[in-house]
Amino acid sequence: MGSELPDYYFRVRENGAAVFRVDTENRQRRIEMDQIAVINIKNGEVKPHGDRKLTDADIAEIEAWMVQRTALLAQRDLDDIHRAVDYLNITTQWVQSKATDEQLEDVTDALLLSMHDLRTLLVRKKADRILNKSGD
Numbered sequence: 001m002g003s004e005l006p007d008y009y010f011r012v013r014e015n016g017a018a019v020f021r022v023d024t025e026n027r028q029r030r031i032e033m034d035q036i037a038v039i040n041i042k043n044g045e046v047k048p049h050g051d052r053k054l055t056d057a058d059i060a061e062i063e064a065w066m067v068q069r070t071a072l073l074a075q076r077d078l079d080d081i082h083r084a085v086d087y088l089n090i091t092t093q094w095v096q097s098k099a100t101d102e103q104l105e106d107v108t109d110a111l112l113l114s115m116h117d118l119r120t121l122l123v124r125k126k127a128d129r130i131l132n133k134s135g136d
Helices: 056-097 101-134
Strands: 008-013 016-023 032-040 045-048
Touching: 008 056, 016 056, 032 056
Parallel strands: none
Antiparallel strands: 008 016, 016 032, 032 045
């Protein structure tokens, strides 16, 4: 652990975080974390914990964390899609070189339907982008 702890700690939750103010300046020299707020990253809502009043510094830290967290989640989403492309390529190689008839029977319909659904949406979105670009 580094010699200096941050002033705030964000305990990530499914849709945001619980925000704590970190205090090490006490008589026992213990780390104390005092919850000050709850964040919902999906709708941008910040709720002070209990009857707390958030300071300008609290709000600035929370807003900065929300910007960073939103960017990180967007990056992870895109990384997941790039991995999905890799998985599709690996699946194609498996179908071509390793899959047995029984294995193919087990997965073919599900793969065909999901790929058809994906292709339909990709083509529609691509057409929308082309139409919007030519309309500019």
